[in-house]
Amino acid sequence: MCKICKKNLEISDHESRPIFPFTAIVGQEEMKFSLILNVIDPKIGGVMIMGDRGTGKSTAVRALVDLLPEISVVADDPFYSDPNDPESMSDYVREKVQKNEPLIIKKKKIAMVDLPLGATEDRVCGTIDLEKALTEGIKAFEPGLLAQANRGILYVDEVNLLDDHLVDVLLDAAASGWNTVEREGISLSHPSRFILIGSGNPEEGELRPQLLDRFGLHAQIGTVQEAPLRVQIVEQRAGFDQAPLLFRQKYQNQQTQLAQLLLAAREHLHKVQIDSKLRIQISQVCATLNIDGLRGDIVTNRAAKALAAFESRTQVTPQDILRVGPLCLRHRLRKDPLETIDSGEKVRAAFEKILN
Template sequence: MEFSYPFSAIVGQEEMKRALLLAAVDPRIGGILVFGHRGTGKTTAIRGLAGLLPPMRVTGDCRYNCDPADERDRCPQCAKDAANGRAKSRKAPVPVVDLPLGATEDRVAGALDLEKALVSGEKAFEPGLLARAHRGFLYIDEVNLLEDHLVDLLLDVSASGFNVVEREGLSVRHAARFVLVGSGNPEEGELRPQLLDRFGLSVEVASPGDVATRVEVVKRRDAFDRDPRAFAESWKRKDAALRARIGKARDALSSVATSDAVLEQAAALCLALGVDGLRGELTLVRAARALTALEGGAAVTAGAVRAVAVSALRHRLRRDPLDESGSGARVERALVEIAA
């Protein structure tokens, strides 16, 4: 049995961990982009998140992860079973699917099932990674190196929430809504602006700057590598508590109040930073609401907005050749100015 490094055992990197937890509470926040140098725990944190996600209900053995409570987006087989009274549901883990850089478009979107075509002459569809990731997370390591044709595919699916495949005599359309999680090294290239805009939160991570933290990271990783089972067991209780906290926050999310004053604060901040469109405000408010639910609050506060502002807006700023400060510093400076 393969064990993932426990999420609760990750040392530091608080902004990254918080962003992943917020996406787990409210997937509508959008994707999470994690940029940092190699060896800073990006992949470890994202894969550790899978162990925290409360299970979801799916229809029978559906290969598209259809939601038994949602009648709108059922695949043809699930719709047929429901009409005939044969629909069954079961609990399943929330998928966290890796999209390799070298994956073909057929592997990602799905294609003709060659085995059935050769054996029985039947034209059947073999779902791809997008179908597996529906209602879960799609993870792309080194996302800034992703080939352009796959970027175009992801943009289309992210915008519509559906994957459409029309080739080799097949015409298939299925729901494909997922949280896109990307990690990368800024030294290896930038993302296309269209894809960058699809990420709700952007996080920057760096290696620990003090000896004590670095030593603790090495000790924990070494303990995990020597005995993954025992290490995972020792952190099982803390991961379970975090999983329960996520589930409770999800249940409370719809009841968290958002005042006009908070909305005005978000709008004023985006205007001060010259953010294009309204996606910045929407993400900012949703992230602040998810943080409030995660912390057990009843109403979004100005403090919650400030806490998530840098993550929600740093990747939406226009470049200013006259301002050498980083985008995160510009957001923090604008927060101070609108509060004055």
């Protein structure tokens, strides 16, 4: 093999298909803030990004890949099971553990999987090879997108246009953390714990309340109106399109610093405490706003702790709750079908009244 060909093969994915740097995105702070909180604590439950066309929704989500840390996985497991978490292991790994067989462990970067609008149920959930199952008695499984997204991020662009049946499949997997495939009396389950990130344009229709409630956070973004910022965005995009590798190098230090901050925050998260008085006040706000269920309470607590961890603090403050409250609750407010989602002012006012 010639030296040039070999060199080309050694080029990394980011170099062969450069991604716009996350730290180079101008404006849209609410969206970036929501994505960062979910990287720190995946149990927040994902984020729904709603905004106008051409506001950088897909660009921001794909730029997140550079910031994702590495995780430990079982090398020969197609579901990327955590070797240190028996509850989320696949059947294959669990059987090896029970037989005291050694596990080959490797490091892998958290993956982001795109779910296309035209995907079939088999492509999303995976399929069982019925012929092999019936003739050889082996549960041969072809993993789908939910298997690839386990312990990673599942991104659905234009999620409000997704087929209702696939929406239900995503809801079941997101709620239980497991995906079950049943064909002709044969059933197979595998872990499917992922951060669900969706984006869409509100002009093309709102989501069903059941799906909205599954998203931990709701970020609203709009077209930048300030002329200097618009010029800066155009120049940034032009610079990246003209020389993407050189453009990425300019932001390498900022990217590295943010990635290190996120990694430290993830490791630091378990040390963060939230005072019982603040927990009560969060629940008081949820009750005052007449929010159904307890998901709003749980997400607000988690998001506030993730923010404290990101800022290297061990105690949640009322200001943390004020910052994350609107993102956690505004899409859970009861509203008339013809109304749009609250901008966050109603939620912010309720928090200010009770916290003060």
